[in-house]
Amino acid sequence: MDNPVETIGIASARIARLAAIRMMLCAVAPAVTAIGLGLFLEPIGDVTWTRFGYLLAPDRAAVLSLALIGGGMVVLVAGLVVSFRAYRHANDFVAAAAELDDLLDCDQEIVTFATLANPSAPESSRARRTPLFPVLWRHAIASFAGLDVRREFRLEVGEPLKRSSIFAGVVAIAMVLATLGLVRAPTPENTEAAKLRAIAEEIARSSTSSDDTALAAKIRQAADALENSKLPPEEKKKRIEEAMRQADKAAEKRNNSQSGKNQGTGKSNAQNGKGSGKSQSQGNSAGAGSGQSNSGTGAGQKLGGNNPGSGKSSNGNNSGKNEGAKGSAKNDKNDQNKGDRSNIELRNELAKAEAQVEAANAKNPGPDNKPGDAKNQGGADKPGDNPGESGNQPDPNRPGNIPKPGAKSARNVPAAGGNPKNDKDMGSNLGDTHLGEMPTSTNAQRFLKPGEKGAAPDIKDARYVMFRLPGEPSSGSGGKTVLDIDRPTATTVYVNAPLAPTSDNAPPDERQLVPPRYRDMIR
Amino acid sequence: MGAAPQQASPDQRVADFRKIFSRAETEVARVIVGHREVVRKMLTALFCGGHILIEGVPGLGKTLMVKAASETLGLSFKRIQFTPDLMPSDIIGTQVLTESDGHREFQFKHGPIFAHMVLGDEINRATPKTQSAVLEAMEEHQVTVFGTTYVLDPPYIVLATQNPIELEGTYPLPEAQMDRFIFKVVMGSPKPDELREILNRTTGTAHSRIQPLFEPSRAPQAIEEHKALVREVMVAEPLERYIISVIGGCTPGGPGAIPEVSQYLRFGPSPRGAQALILCAKVNALLAGRVSVSYDDIDDAIVPCLRHRLLLNFQAEAESVSSESILEQVIKRLKKPRT
Numbered sequence: 031m032d033n034p035v036e037t038i039g040i041a042s043a044r045i046a047r048l049a050a051i052r053m054m055l056c057a058v059a060p061a062v063t064a065i066g067l068g069l070f071l072e073p074i075g076d077v078t079w080t081r082f083g084y085l086l087a088p089d090r091a092a093v094l095s096l097a098l099i100g101g102g103m104v105v106l107v108a109g110l111v112v113s114f115r116a117y118r119h120a121n122d123f124v125a126a127a128a129e130l131d132d133l134l135d136c137d138q139e140i141v142t143f144a145t146l147a148n149p150s151a152p153e154s155s156r157a158r159r160t161p162l163f164p165v166l167w168r169h170a171i172a173s174f175a176g177l178d179v180r181r182e183f184r185l186e187v188g189e190p191l192k193r194s195s196i197f198a199g200v201v202a203i204a205m206v207l208a209t210l211g212l213v214r215a216p217t218p219e220n221t222e223a224a225k226l227r228a229i230a231e232e233i234a235r236s237s238t239s240s241d242d243t244a245l246a247a248k249i250r251q252a253a254d255a256l257e258n259s260k261l262p263p264e265e266k267k268k269r270i271e272e273a274m275r276q277a278d279k280a281a282e283k284r285n286n287s288q289s290g291k292n293q294g295t296g297k298s299n300a301q302n303g304k305g306s307g308k309s310q311s312q313g314n315s316a317g318a319g320s321g322q323s324n325s326g327t328g329a330g331q332k333l334g335g336n337n338p339g340s341g342k343s344s345n346g347n348n349s350g351k352n353e354g355a356k357g358s359a360k361n362d363k364n365d366q367n368k369g370d371r372s373n374i375e376l377r378n379e380l381a382k383a384e385a386q387v388e389a390a391n392a393k394n395p396g397p398d399n400k401p402g403d404a405k406n407q408g409g410a411d412k413p414g415d416n417p418g419e420s421g422n423q424p425d426p427n428r429p430g431n432i433p434k435p436g437a438k439s440a441r442n443v444p445a446a447g448g449n450p451k452n453d454k455d456m457g458s459n460l461g462d463t464h465l466g467e468m469p470t471s472t473n474a475q476r477f478l479k480p481g482e483k484g485a486a487p488d489i490k491d492a493r494y495v496m497f498r499l500p501g502e503p504s505s506g507s508g509g510k511t512v513l514d515i516d517r518p519t520a521t522t523v524y525v526n527a528p529l530a531p532t533s534d535n536a537p538p539d540e541r542q543l544v545p546p547r548y549r550d551m552i553r
Numbered sequence: 554m555g556a557a558p559q560q561a562s563p564d565q566r567v568a569d570f571r572k573i574f575s576r577a578e579t580e581v582a583r584v585i586v587g588h589r590e591v592v593r594k595m596l597t598a599l600f601c602g603g604h605i606l607i608e609g610v611p612g613l614g615k616t617l618m619v620k621a622a623s624e625t626l627g628l629s630f631k632r633i634q635f636t637p638d639l640m641p642s643d644i645i646g647t648q649v650l651t652e653s654d655g656h657r658e659f660q661f662k663h664g665p666i667f668a669h670m671v672l673g674d675e676i677n678r679a680t681p682k683t684q685s686a687v688l689e690a691m692e693e694h695q696v697t698v699f700g701t702t703y704v705l706d707p708p709y710i711v712l713a714t715q716n717p718i719e720l721e722g723t724y725p726l727p728e729a730q731m732d733r734f735i736f737k738v739v740m741g742s743p744k745p746d747e748l749r750e751i752l753n754r755t756t757g758t759a760h761s762r763i764q765p766l767f768e769p770s771r772a773p774q775a776i777e778e779h780k781a782l783v784r785e786v787m788v789a790e791p792l793e794r795y796i797i798s799v800i801g802g803c804t805p806g807g808p809g810a811i812p813e814v815s816q817y818l819r820f821g822p823s824p825r826g827a828q829a830l831i832l833c834a835k836v837n838a839l840l841a842g843r844v845s846v847s848y849d850d851i852d853d854a855i856v857p858c859l860r861h862r863l864l865l866n867f868q869a870e871a872e873s874v875s876s877e878s879i880l881e882q883v884i885k886r887l888k889k890p891r892t
Contacts, residue, residue: 128791142789142845160785162844165563169843 057109068098603735
């Protein structure tokens with residue numbers, strides 16, 4: 031190239047571009063790291079803190095993720111700005127000449143030439159020229175002979191990437207420190223919400239209809255609400271109940287489709303469902319029975335099996351389905367049982383979640399959440415108000431929902447010689463626990479002592495077992511107390527004081543849940 | 554003989570300068586053994602239009618060197634031996650009453666200062682009054698006697714020598730006068746080989762003949778044209794900033810002054826020092842075949858241009874810190890601006 035001014039100009043532009051790229055490279059790695067960490071925070075959490083039993087609250091995780099993504103974007107934008115500034119700074123004619131001077135070892139001839147031929151200041155440059163300037167021009171041309179600017183000024187990414195990786199490491203360390211500060215041991219609500227989310231995930235994965243998808247969404251909403259400490263308990267319960275209703279709806283649809291296959295047995299089972307409806311409404315007069323008219327399902331139906339009443343299930347499909355399953359094909363039965371189990375689990379978890387909300391609300395009663403407050407009363411239909419509709423799942427944790435000892439106890443006591451068929455959990459989707467249906471003391475059955483003969487207590491369908499240690503045996507009037515020598519004696523002195531009666535307002539954690547798989551053992 | 558520089562092309566002018574300079578060095582080297590750096594600095598000072606202070610013990614050939622240079626360049630030469638009783642009129646000249654055609658009139662008798670090359674031998678032996686008589690001549694290239702100003706013909710260069718050993722009965726040059734010398738060069742003792750060569754040349758029968766580079770009538774103009782060429786050499790802005798930073802770095806309390814400067818110096822160089830740096834660097838650039846100054850050209854000029862412009866304080870003298878060592882530290886530590 032004959033014009034050294036053009037050569038210097040080209041070199042200046044290339045140096046400026048390289049400077050901008052290098053600067054951008056410095057910013058890219060930390061930005062990508064931050065954005066990547068922000069985007070994949072959940073999978074990272076799955077393999078790190080979640081694996082070790084810690085929990086990053088979703089709202090905190092969202093904030094951290096947002097902060098990381100935002101930080102990454104800021105770094106990216108800052109990188110762009112700095113790159114632009116580096117471009118402008120490096121796009122200097124004289125500076126490029128200095129680079130070329132060093133490169134070609136020209137003893138500042140190129141710099142001098144550039145200062146005297148600077149296109150950005152032509153007048154002042156020209157004024158400083160002397161009659162020797164042509165010599166300088168020729169020297170510059172001679173120096174630039176064979177010069178390839180692209181070859182001489184190459185993009186070297188090693189150093190920028192090295193620097194960039196340091197910044198990326200800083201970002202990663204900052205993320206780790208932030209996470210360490212934010213992770214907590216999971217609370218019962220977190221655990222429950224996680225379970226609900228897992229169920230929702232499973233449902234969403236195996237969803238075959240829009241109802242399942244809607245159910246999964248509802249469950250997720252309920253889980254989110256459960257963890258959200260800012261939401262009032264009423265709102266949390268509302269979400270949970272919505273999830274329950276959606277579960278009922280989905281189960282009902284599934285049963286409907288199943289009942290078509292089992293029409294032959296549907297009739298008799300409809301009666302079961304019919305009877306159960308009433309029991310629910312009676313036993314839970316103050317329960318949270320805001321159920322839909324066509325969803326007379328759940329615990330109420332099942333309990334009702336012990337108390338043949340005049341309750342009416344609008345469709346009786348659940349029982350019909352259960353019975354019908356016996357007569358259906360084996361595969362259908364398995365699928366149905368699987369679905370029921372899932373539904374049972376879901377309902378159990380939802381019930382537990384609701385109980386936790388209640389418990390939390392009881393611990394921190396707000397002005398609007400006093401026990402016995404009308405707001406905390408379940409919206410169940412009063413007996414006789416709407417006998418044609420069965421109530422929704424009762425809420426045993428709400429004050430007032432728990433049956434009082436002695437109050438309407440007869441309705442809760444399984445009648446002697448009652449329908450034993452209904453005592454069994456025959457694969458119903460009503461759940462294996464019925465919070466709130468606490469057996470009363472009058473319904474207590476005594477376990478046999480070792481060696482004692484007699485009828486075993488029939489607690490197979492019990493949802494709760496309340497243990498009460500017997501008091502000191504009284505000899506009665508004129509009787510004689512005989513020491514039982516075979517009785518094992520304690521090595522230390524102790525007082526076998528009778529336990530205080532369990533409070534009806536006791537949180538559900540203190541109530542013993544008896545899962546079905548342990549019932550036979552107890553029996 | 555050199556070509557007519559003004560009519561020649563720039564490249565030719567540069568080539569002529571290098572040729573003249575090189576030949577002058579060679580011709581002086583015919584009679585002066587060694588001291589090539591002193592000879593180079595003397596010629597550099599001549600083409601810069603400055604004066605040079607040579608410091609060295611007697612008997613090193615200072616007078617011979619200057620005489621040889623004047624013969625080589627075809628310039629007139631005068632020598633002044635400074636003594637304590639030397640009067641200014643002895644240097645500048647005086648009015649002498651003369652009689653011609655029956656009329657008596659004062660006629661100015663030119664002193665030895667009227668020459669192209671003036672050697673002021675042992676200038677520190679003269680009184681300050683006499684020393685100051687040289688000031689106007691050195692700076693203004695003119696002298697004034699009884700209200701009449703006499704211009705000194707260019708080129709004009711004063712080469713002053715001083716003996717660093719004998720300080721008794723001497724009058725050290727004041728800073729104002731020291732500042733007027735573009736260089737201060739130190740003439741060291743010759744090396745054994747050089748001394749043997751000196752003995753061979755001066756104690757035998759052979760005499761070296763110097764070939765003048767210019768005809769005596771053309772020499773002053775040729776020298777002036779080469780001096781103009783020196784001033785045409787270009788300096789980039791970054792290099793000008795570097796020179797400024799050097800001056801600032803050597804000034805106590807100045808911008809970028811290194812700790813040693815503040816510790817050992819009372820005063821730093823004046824703007825004349827910066828001028829001397831640039832001119833000397835330009836000559837260095839031309840000698841390297843360039844028409845623009847480089848950092849090396851400047852660095853090469855720093856010590857001879859600035860060493861006599863630094864005024865050391867008592868601590869420096871007590872610790873035997875020389876101005877040269879301070880300047881070397883300045884060169885090492887100063888950063889060369891790129892743009």
